[in-house]
Amino acid sequence: MVNIPSSMDDPIPPAEVEDVELYHSHSWWTTYVFSQDAKVIAIQYSMTAMAIGLVALVLSWLMRLQLGFPGVFTFIDAERYYQFITMHGMIMVIYLLTALFLGGFGNYLIPLMVGARDMVFPYANMLSYWLYLLAVLILVASFFAPGGPTGAGWTLYPPQAVLSGTPGGADWGIVLMLLSLIFFIIGFTMGGLNYVVTVLQGRTRGMTLMRLPLTIWGIFTATVMALLAFPALFVASVMMLFDRLLGTSFFMPAIVEMGEQLQHAGGTPILFQHLFWFFGHPEVYIVALPAFGIVSDLISTHARKNIFGYRMMVWAIVIIGALSFVVWAHHMYVSGMNPNFGFFFATTTLIIAVPTALKVYNWVLTLWRGDIHLTLPMLFALAFIVTFLNGGLTGLFLGNVVVDVPLSDTLFVVAHFHMVMGVAPILVVFGAIYHWYPKITGRMMDETLGRIHFWVTFLGAYLIFFPMHYLGLLGMPRRYYEMGETAFVPPSAHSLNEFITIVALIVGAGQMVFLFNLFWSVRHGKDAGGNPWRATTLEWQTPTTPPPHGNFGKDLPIVYRWAYDYSVPGAAEDFIPQNQPNDDRISREPS
Amino acid sequence: MAVVLILVLVAVASVLFHLLSPWWWTPIASNWHYIDNTIIVTFWITGVVFVAVVLFVAYCVYRFRHRPGLKAHYEPESRKLEFWLATVTAIGVAAMLTPGLFVWHQFVTVPSDATEVEVVGQQWLWSFRLPGADGKLGTSETRDVTSDNPLGINKNDPAGLDDIIISGGELHLPMDKPVKMVLRSIDVLHDFYVPEFRAKMDMVPGMVTYFWFTPTRTGTFEVLCAELCGVGHPQMRGTVIVDNDEDYKTWLGQQQTFTQLMASGETKTVN
Numbered sequence: 015m016v017n018i019p020s021s022m023d024d025p026i027p028p029a030e031v032e033d034v035e036l037y038h039s040h041s042w043w044t045t046y047v048f049s050q051d052a053k054v055i056a057i058q059y060s061m062t063a064m065a066i067g068l069v070a071l072v073l074s075w076l077m078r079l080q081l082g083f084p085g086v087f088t089f090i091d092a093e094r095y096y097q098f099i100t101m102h103g104m105i106m107v108i109y110l111l112t113a114l115f116l117g118g119f120g121n122y123l124i125p126l127m128v129g130a131r132d133m134v135f136p137y138a139n140m141l142s143y144w145l146y147l148l149a150v151l152i153l154v155a156s157f158f159a160p161g162g163p164t165g166a167g168w169t170l171y172p173p174q175a176v177l178s179g180t181p182g183g184a185d186w187g188i189v190l191m192l193l194s195l196i197f198f199i200i201g202f203t204m205g206g207l208n209y210v211v212t213v214l215q216g217r218t219r220g221m222t223l224m225r226l227p228l229t230i231w232g233i234f235t236a237t238v239m240a241l242l243a244f245p246a247l248f249v250a251s252v253m254m255l256f257d258r259l260l261g262t263s264f265f266m267p268a269i270v271e272m273g274e275q276l277q278h279a280g281g282t283p284i285l286f287q288h289l290f291w292f293f294g295h296p297e298v299y300i301v302a303l304p305a306f307g308i309v310s311d312l313i314s315t316h317a318r319k320n321i322f323g324y325r326m327m328v329w330a331i332v333i334i335g336a337l338s339f340v341v342w343a344h345h346m347y348v349s350g351m352n353p354n355f356g357f358f359f360a361t362t363t364l365i366i367a368v369p370t371a372l373k374v375y376n377w378v379l380t381l382w383r384g385d386i387h388l389t390l391p392m393l394f395a396l397a398f399i400v401t402f403l404n405g406g407l408t409g410l411f412l413g414n415v416v417v418d419v420p421l422s423d424t425l426f427v428v429a430h431f432h433m434v435m436g437v438a439p440i441l442v443v444f445g446a447i448y449h450w451y452p453k454i455t456g457r458m459m460d461e462t463l464g465r466i467h468f469w470v471t472f473l474g475a476y477l478i479f480f481p482m483h484y485l486g487l488l489g490m491p492r493r494y495y496e497m498g499e500t501a502f503v504p505p506s507a508h509s510l511n512e513f514i515t516i517v518a519l520i521v522g523a524g525q526m527v528f529l530f531n532l533f534w535s536v537r538h539g540k541d542a543g544g545n546p547w548r549a550t551t552l553e554w555q556t557p558t559t560p561p562p563h564g565n566f567g568k569d570l571p572i573v574y575r576w577a578y579d580y581s582v583p584g585a586a587e588d589f590i591p592q593n594q595p596n597d598d599r600i601s602r603e604p605s
Numbered sequence: 606m607a608v609v610l611i612l613v614l615v616a617v618a619s620v621l622f623h624l625l626s627p628w629w630w631t632p633i634a635s636n637w638h639y640i641d642n643t644i645i646v647t648f649w650i651t652g653v654v655f656v657a658v659v660l661f662v663a664y665c666v667y668r669f670r671h672r673p674g675l676k677a678h679y680e681p682e683s684r685k686l687e688f689w690l691a692t693v694t695a696i697g698v699a700a701m702l703t704p705g706l707f708v709w710h711q712f713v714t715v716p717s718d719a720t721e722v723e724v725v726g727q728q729w730l731w732s733f734r735l736p737g738a739d740g741k742l743g744t745s746e747t748r749d750v751t752s753d754n755p756l757g758i759n760k761n762d763p764a765g766l767d768d769i770i771i772s773g774g775e776l777h778l779p780m781d782k783p784v785k786m787v788l789r790s791i792d793v794l795h796d797f798y799v800p801e802f803r804a805k806m807d808m809v810p811g812m813v814t815y816f817w818f819t820p821t822r823t824g825t826f827e828v829l830c831a832e833l834c835g836v837g838h839p840q841m842r843g844t845v846i847v848d849n850d851e852d853y854k855t856w857l858g859q860q861q862t863f864t865q866l867m868a869s870g871e872t873k874t875v876n
Contacts, residue, residue, distance in 0.1 A: 092839075096833070174794060283811070317669075323682040350814035361706070378662055381662060385676060414647065416705050481626070491798065494839040495836075
């Protein structure tokens with residue numbers, strides 16, 4: 015591999031392998047549909063993810079209508095309510111956020127930012143998308159299947175997930191859900207291997223690992239984690255499918271269901287929870303790390319300042335990724351597992367707060383003495399800092415085992431995880447779309463619409479989830495179709511629920527402004543030019559915009575410096591692209 | 606400028622909401638005020654960090670927002686600053702974790718004089734069982750559950766014959782006596798949750814889980830299920846009444862043992 019000594023004076027070594035010829039499409043079908051170009055696949059992934067995300071948005075409206083105005087909307091019965099929350103959660107975590115960050119941003123940005131012509135295995139990359147689409151279609155099909163989709167909660171805990179007391183448990187719902195997950199994981203594995211190998215193998219000359227933009231570090235580490243974590247979910251899904259269809263007892267102990275002895279015996283529901291969360295906790299960081307990486311680059315570019323403590327940021331990403339594999343049981347403090355696990359998992363969980371806090375400090379310190387342009391990406395990055403900080407801090411409540419005991423399974427948990435892995439990463443998604451849209455389409459998104467979208471989304475989401483913590487503190491449990499008459503819940507709590515519902519409807523409507531902007535600007539946006547943000551990274555240095563098939567011109571770019579040479583003293587401009595030769599020798603890249 | 610004001614407003618309004626909102630935890634009715642104290646410590650530490658960071662961001666945006674001629678400072682890293690920030694953060698985290706683990710040790714250490722009280726969950730109701738005169742709960746098995754033995758108590762275990770069975774979802778407990786709640790489920794996951802007691806624990810079919818607490822004031826408290834257990838989940842309610850000693854004894858005297866229940870069941874069958 016390309017290996018550049020750290021001193022800036024060293025010449026770039028010669029290429030060790032020839033530039034490879036790409037597959038070139040021959041027809042409209044192979045260019046736009048069965049495309050092997052990572053950029054097209056990225057757009058396919060993103061559009062599919064946003065389409066299914068829209069379903070999740072509507073589901074959240076419906077569930078909020080029920081919570082805010084119980085009994086008013088009679089078509090939302092308890093069965094449907096549980097189906098809505100289950101599908102909402104599953105879609106948001108897996109089919110929207112994971113797919114969008116890795117399949118969407120990963121596909122578009124990895125080859126461009128590391129200076130490659132495409133992913134290393136374009137054909138497998140194409141298959142990855144089509145399997146993802148199949149997984150989404152199976153998921154959608156469950157809405158139309160007899161009995162409807164599963165209502166087991168997105169955690170799908172057995173034994174209830176496969177029993178008749180849960181919607182879809184004895185019908186098709188849970189079967190289709192598990193099948194969909196299995197296809198998603200197979201598809202993801204094909205894409206994920208591509209992302210990892212392309213970052214390791216496909217970097218252009220001069221692009222050392224410690225010169226990668228943090229966006230790539232985030233996506234790369236998240237993908238490695240996903241490749242290691244998803245198999246646990248795969249195994250759990252297959253086993254539960256066997257329990258449901260073949261009558262095995264991996265997760266099923268002896269059970270009396272509605273007075274009838276079932277044939278199962280000897281399995282343990284806790285095993286599923288361990289497998290699920292062995293996937294599920296890394297999953298939080300699979301969503302968070304790409305967001306961390308992207309937001310680092312947004313802040314740096316739009317504050318015209320190098321990211322503060324780049325190497326610390328890289329190590330923090332790697333350490334968080336590794337630690338996140340030994341914290342999973344903090345989701346299970348009150349699951350009935352051996353309570354002594356609590357000591358270990360509380361300690362590892364709180365240790366992870368240190369590298370995470372350092373990342374927050376470094377984002378904030380990047381703003382310090384910067385030249386802050388309050389562009390749309392910067393606004394979303396600032397909102398990310400606030401919401402991620404808020405959600406991260408409430409994680410210190412829930413991670414600290416004994417504090418979790420009263421708060422677990424209450425709305426405090428719902429508020430926490432929405433703030434930290436719902437709102438915060440989605441704000442980054444929006445910031446990233448406003449940031450890279452000009453590269454993808456050649457046009458800017460509308461600024462005014464963008465600002466309306468920003469304020470509604472940021473303030474609205476904060477108004478929804480900040481007060482919700484206090485309902486949890488009060489003791490209101492999550493996953494309640496209706497509170498009914500409960501002595502400790504005052505009428506004011508119901509008023510707060512109404513308020514939250516109204517805000518949620520408004521925030522949801524605000525997303526329509528974004529969607530309109532997204533499509534309208536393709537034709538009507540201001541012409542962007544090749545590098546509207548005056549950014550340093552390679553994707554902004556392509557010969558044409560949008561980048562052509564093969565990304566770069568005849569020759570691949572050669573990288574001479576790190577990704578953060580902004581406002582370098584003595585430089586003519588306030589940014590120096592990564593592929594600008596080092597004649598000036600003014601970079602002070604840390605080494 | 607609007608950005609700066611709103612960031613300040615977010616920080617200030619969050620603190621005011623915390624101080625002024627009417628939504629706060631229920632008055633505690635158990636010995637677990639240690640848990641409440643740990644939450645308070647955590648609120649303080651995290652609250653200070655939240656306000657400090659948000660206000661710092663607001664200040665940065667105010668002070669370093671783009672103006673013509675402004676140029677950013679170039680400083681890739683500062684090991685000293687990063688070291689100090691890491692150290693201070695680690696101390697803050699330790700200040701929350703240490704009391705947390707200390708209290709967790711108490712939480713998992715059941716006092717030797719605690720009375721066992723069994724809770725059995727099923728879709729969607731609660732049943733309870735108290736040890737009889739021998740002070741011991743008899744063994745039980747999901748396989749033994751039948752319509753006249755809904756808790757699956759082992760009829761061949763003499764320790765179970767004098768156990769007191771309480772169906773109908775209303776449990777009484779004596780004040781100031783530690784109880785070990787022994788938790789079972791015969792169908793799906795449930796979770797025995799009384800907000801005023803602060804403690805909760807899942808009930809898992811096929812295994813026995815537990816937690817302990819000491820009720821510290823008399824009163825009537827609502828039992829909720831805190832683990833999604835199917836469509837009837839929100840309706841799965843029960844009641845715990847904490848009595849003084851005298852009332853408790855009166856109530857206990859009115860309850861039936863397993864033997865009595867089985868006998869009355871057989872009588873019914875004969876008639």
